[in-house]
Amino acid sequence: MRNIKVAAAQLGPIQRADTRQAAVARMLDLMRQAEGCDLIVYPELALTTFFPRWYWEDRTEADIWFESEMPSAATRPLFEEAKRAAIAMSFGYAERTPDGRHFNTSILVDKEGVIVGKYRKVHLPGHDQFDPKRSHQHLEKRYFEPGDLGFPAWPLLGGVFGMCICNDRRWPETFRVLGLQGVEMVVLGFNTPSVNAQNSGEGPAKRMFHHKLSLQAGAYQNSTWVVAVAKCGVEDGHHCMAGSVIINPDGEVVAETTTENDELLVHDCDLDATRFGKETVFDFARHRRIEHYGLIAMQTGVVLPKA
Amino acid sequence: MRNIKVAAAQLGPIQRADTRQAAVARMLDLMRQAEGCDLIVYPELALTTFFPRWYWEDRTEADIWFESEMPSAATRPLFEEAKRAAIAMSFGYAERTPDGRHFNTSILVDKEGVIVGKYRKVHLPGHDQFDPKRSHQHLEKRYFEPGDLGFPAWPLLGGVFGMCICNDRRWPETFRVLGLQGVEMVVLGFNTPSVNAQNSGEGPAKRMFHHKLSLQAGAYQNSTWVVAVAKCGVEDGHHCMAGSVIINPDGEVVAETTTENDELLVHDCDLDATRFGKETVFDFARHRRIEHYGLIAMQTGVVLPKA
Numbered sequence: 001m002r003n004i005k006v007a008a009a010q011l012g013p014i015q016r017a018d019t020r021q022a023a024v025a026r027m028l029d030l031m032r033q034a035e036g037c038d039l040i041v042y043p044e045l046a047l048t049t050f051f052p053r054w055y056w057e058d059r060t061e062a063d064i065w066f067e068s069e070m071p072s073a074a075t076r077p078l079f080e081e082a083k084r085a086a087i088a089m090s091f092g093y094a095e096r097t098p099d100g101r102h103f104n105t106s107i108l109v110d111k112e113g114v115i116v117g118k119y120r121k122v123h124l125p126g127h128d129q130f131d132p133k134r135s136h137q138h139l140e141k142r143y144f145e146p147g148d149l150g151f152p153a154w155p156l157l158g159g160v161f162g163m164c165i166c167n168d169r170r171w172p173e174t175f176r177v178l179g180l181q182g183v184e185m186v187v188l189g190f191n192t193p194s195v196n197a198q199n200s201g202e203g204p205a206k207r208m209f210h211h212k213l214s215l216q217a218g219a220y221q222n223s224t225w226v227v228a229v230a231k232c233g234v235e236d237g238h239h240c241m242a243g244s245v246i247i248n249p250d251g252e253v254v255a256e257t258t259t260e261n262d263e264l265l266v267h268d269c270d271l272d273a274t275r276f277g278k279e280t281v282f283d284f285a286r287h288r289r290i291e292h293y294g295l296i297a298m299q300t301g302v303v304l305p306k307a
Numbered sequence: 308m309r310n311i312k313v314a315a316a317q318l319g320p321i322q323r324a325d326t327r328q329a330a331v332a333r334m335l336d337l338m339r340q341a342e343g344c345d346l347i348v349y350p351e352l353a354l355t356t357f358f359p360r361w362y363w364e365d366r367t368e369a370d371i372w373f374e375s376e377m378p379s380a381a382t383r384p385l386f387e388e389a390k391r392a393a394i395a396m397s398f399g400y401a402e403r404t405p406d407g408r409h410f411n412t413s414i415l416v417d418k419e420g421v422i423v424g425k426y427r428k429v430h431l432p433g434h435d436q437f438d439p440k441r442s443h444q445h446l447e448k449r450y451f452e453p454g455d456l457g458f459p460a461w462p463l464l465g466g467v468f469g470m471c472i473c474n475d476r477r478w479p480e481t482f483r484v485l486g487l488q489g490v491e492m493v494v495l496g497f498n499t500p501s502v503n504a505q506n507s508g509e510g511p512a513k514r515m516f517h518h519k520l521s522l523q524a525g526a527y528q529n530s531t532w533v534v535a536v537a538k539c540g541v542e543d544g545h546h547c548m549a550g551s552v553i554i555n556p557d558g559e560v561v562a563e564t565t566t567e568n569d570e571l572l573v574h575d576c577d578l579d580a581t582r583f584g585k586e587t588v589f590d591f592a593r594h595r596r597i598e599h600y601g602l603i604a605m606q607t608g609v610v611l612p613k614a
Contacts, residue, residue: 285608301592
């Protein structure tokens with residue numbers, strides 16, 4: 001048994017008018033509720049509203065949503081409280097680098113309050129120009145560039161941890177690259193509109209189904225725990241779904257939030273529960289046949305077979 | 308609309324004492340029930356019992372379960388009836404090549420009765436030596452070599468078709484390589500023991516969950532139809548699960564068998580239903596980032612991150 005006690009710290013909506021300080025105060029409140037846990041996981045873009053729903057013709061106007069240092073003055077209390085409580089943490093934020101690049105980023109912080117891992121979202125959904133045909137904008141491709149750090153895994157809390165962010169979860173490549181590093185727990189945050197902007201017939205039930213399906217398959221097929229945390233509820237008039245979940249290495253949902261507000265979900269996760277799958281049906285060394293996987297890493301889009 | 312009418316032709320058990328002719332007679336009966344369909348899909352190893360559950364020290368003794376030609380005398384009536392009924396078909400069998408190689412194979416046959424595609428199972432589960440610790444043997448790695456044809460896709464019936472076999476469905480690489488060829492329908496057969504041979508606590512409910520989870524994720528994440536067909540029931544004292552299903556490109560089960568016997572499942576599948584997913588969330592050309600997928604095709608087993 002290598003039990004770690006994990007807290008999934010779901011956030012309700014953060015309005016456009018809300019300050020970083022207000023968001024951090026809510027995160028601190030959840031951290032205090034998580035006293036005694038080993039790890040607390042917050043959502044994607046945890047410090048602000050989901051700003052990619054807004055269009056600015058001059059994209060530098062969006063820079064106000066980005067952090068140019070981490071910790072910053074506003075987020076330092078989180079690091080200090082995490083260190084005091086000896087709890088590791090992960091949260092997402094918009095990152096602006098010193099040389100002016102923009103990423104949708106998450107970090108992994110150890111129990112000493114030290115950043116030990118950084119991930120930059122690889123699979124940016126949406127579009128980069130204003131699209132009048134959509135029911136709402138989703139301009140991640142406008143405000144971020146795709147992550148340049150790959151999908152690293154890190155030793156932490158006696159286990160192997162990986163991160164991804166939101167739309168990354170729909171891509172089996174995400175989980176497989178982590179799985180090939182022996183990942184035992186994948187943590188991620190998400191902001192997922194409850195209606196498909198390009199198909200109003202795809203509502204909350206189907207969106208929730210796709211969300212869980214992707215996470216559960218990623219967990220099962222790599223025999224890893226998955227902790228997925230929502231920012232949800234009605235943000236600036238736009239509804240995002242909840243569905244924060246903790247999933248075991250068998251792909252089963254073992255805990256799920258019940259509200260669309262700030263809510264803490266706590267579960268004891270035995271990292272040794274990942275072993276059976278990794279040693280049997282998903283013993284990659286024995287079963288994978290990389291000689292037939294070449295297209296996956298060589299070819300980006302579809303090439304139809306010859307008639 | 309590009310509707311094709313598909314029949315999933317589940318087979319109940321085939322006992323060790325049963326002849327090829329008896330199996331083919333049952334397959335012909337199902338084909339007659341499928342009159343008017345465009346395609347009929349039979350299970351893996353449709354002509355015989357699931358012989359890899361038996362151990363022969365001299366592996367050539369297993370050669371009696373293999374076909375050295377296709378069509379053979381025993382299977383020719385299937386091809387003739389398919390041509391008469393103008394129905395395409397797919398079924399699995401154990402293949403012995405003229406140079407003595409052994410594969411777990413399936414074929415795709417057009418409405419003229421011509422073999423237009425062949426697939427050889429890539430992901431062989433189980434083991435190659437007798438294992439006294441298991442509740443039952445699963446010696447696919449003893450009697451077959453891994454497929455050498457990759458995961459091809461073929462134009463057929465106005466769409467793009469792919470095949471895989473049983474355990475292949477648990478590997479997202481299978482569906483992704485097909486997805487990168489624009490696959491619109493993946494057909495497969497399976498023989499899945501309803502208890503895990505290495506963990507008696509993993510019974511039918513969890514096995515069925517993993518089965519559907521893998522298929523549904525493969526369908527959704529590649530926006531393709533999936534037709535999965537069981538050989539099931541109690542075969543030579545060993546129980547295999549049913550759960551033949553047809554899954555739409557949204558990952559939803561739209562049809563499922565209700566027995567563990569010979570049973571035909573018919574569904575009208577609109578291949579154009581694959582388009583929305585392929586053009587939006589799973590528009591690979593726009594969203595995939597192959598620069599971060601290298602490990603998938605370069606590294607077979609797990610390499611842990613450095614501490």
